[in-house]
Amino acid sequence: MEVSSGKKTGTPSPLTDFSQENLRLLLDTIEGITHTREFKAVLNESLEAVRLVMESEASSLMLLDEDSGELQLRISTGPVSEEVAGKRIPKNKGIAGWVVRNRSPYITNDTSKSPEFFGELSEGFRTRNVICLPLINRDDEVIGVVQALNKKEDKDFNESDIPVFEALADHITIAIERTRYVDYLHLRLKEKDVLVAEMNHRIKNNLLALNTLLSIELEGINDETSSRILKNMDRRINSMFDLHNMLIEKNLEKQVRLDNYLEQIAAKIQESMGHIFSDAEITFSGDQIEVSQEQALRCGLILNELIVNIYKHAFTESDEEGEIRVRLEKGEDKVKLNVSDNGVGLPESSDAGNKDSMGMWIVEELSEKMGASIDVVSKKGTRFVISFPMK
Structure with a gap:
């Protein structure tokens, strides 16, 4: 018996011929497909569902290739599934082509008598009967077909299966x-990540070039004030350079390990400021904390200003040993950056206590942008506590 239906997919036939057990299987199968997220897994789940629900020996799913217009067999189940995978047929040929053109189900229980049957895709499998349906999306476009082949126990497919x-x-x-849409979004995200990585690479190179130019200018400057200003600029640029370098080397996306970044900055400042007070040692400790790139950059610049000010103003020539302690603490919803020293305390004339100075102006501005509070304690040295919300 051969049946081709000209009616639109979805016109119901009675379900009385379908067992309650198979109906329950259908519901379970639909739920499984609905919760599957990966494209290949969806195809696998779908074809296994067809084979089980339709009680067939094999099943296959063909999707239209938008470029070639052909139907490509994306996945199949059954004894020759691996052999036929990826094969193509013209969309105007075979039972699948008929279903695409007519947007209707097709049943044949004797392929030898079906004028639409394209022939076997493998010599190792003989198709006795077929039920094939179109896959029509929400835009009313046919995107492919799904079919069940050879109903078990030599049974026939009939209209009640439709x-x-x-x-x-x-x-x-x-x-x-x-x-498909999720995969498309993932692709767009990957493309965005490539652009972000390229942007970080360009910024890093620009900062490196700027740093080199400042170093060249410093060699020819004898004025102490100008030299100090350029050196401060050089350190700030280095802090930004380190962040972009970390983003590139570790392939970071949105979050940055703040503890690693700040420890790296502290070590570089100690190396560059040793000529001011060589006996000062920076110790770093902290919780593992991930924050946004923006927060990391601002926090790094704040730490740079605070440590540089400590080197300049906390220690005297009579001090035998200086200690600078940096501690990063993670609370429930806030992060605390503690920067302290064992120096002379906070004189009114120092950059650290003067909000009109460039260093403290940078600290104030960046803290405000982070929504941070600043506490300063000057007792047996100076301690800065920067508290900001974790993002």
Whole structure:
């Protein structure tokens, strides 16, 4: 018997011929497909569902290739599934082509008498009977077909199988479209990550070039004030350079390990400021904390200003040994950056206590942008506590 239906997919036939057990299996299968997120997994789940629900020896799913216009066999189940995978047929040929053109189900229980049958895709499998349905998306476009081959126990497919198969085909189509869209979003995110990485690389190179130019200018400057200003600028640029270098080397996306970044900055400042007070040692300790790139950059610049001010003003020539302690603490919803020293305390004339100075102006401005509070304690040295919300 051969049946081709000209009616639109979804026109119901009675379900009385379909067992309650198979209906329950259909519901379970639909739920499984709905919760599957990866495209390949959706195809695998879908084809296994077709084979089980339709009680067939094999099943296959073909999708339209938008570029070539051909139907490509994306996945199949059955004894020759690996052999036929990836094969293509013209969309105007075979039972699948008929279903695409007519947007209707097709049943044949004797392929030798079907004028639409394209022939076997493998010599190792003989197709006795077929039920094939179109996959129609929400835009009313046919995106492919799904078919069950050779009903078990030599049974025939009939019109009562169509509504159940249609219900399954509808959910397969939704799952395919959903996972395709998710894959598209993932691709866009990867493209964005490549652009961000390229941007960080360019910024890093520009900062390196600027740093080199400042170093060249410093060699020819004898004026102490000008030299100090350029050196401060050089250290600030280095802090930004380190962040972008970290983003590139560690392939970071949105979050940065703040503890690693600040420890790196502290070590570089100690190396560059040793000529001011060589006996000062910086010790760093902290919790593992991830923050946004923006927060990391601002926090790094704040730490740079605070440590440089400590080197300049906390210690005297009579001090035998200086200690600078940097501690990063993670609270429930806030981060605390503690920077302290064992120096002479906070004189009114120092940059650290003068908000009109460039160093403290940078600290104040960046703290405000982070929504941070600043506490300063001057007792047996000076301690700065910067508290800011974790993002």
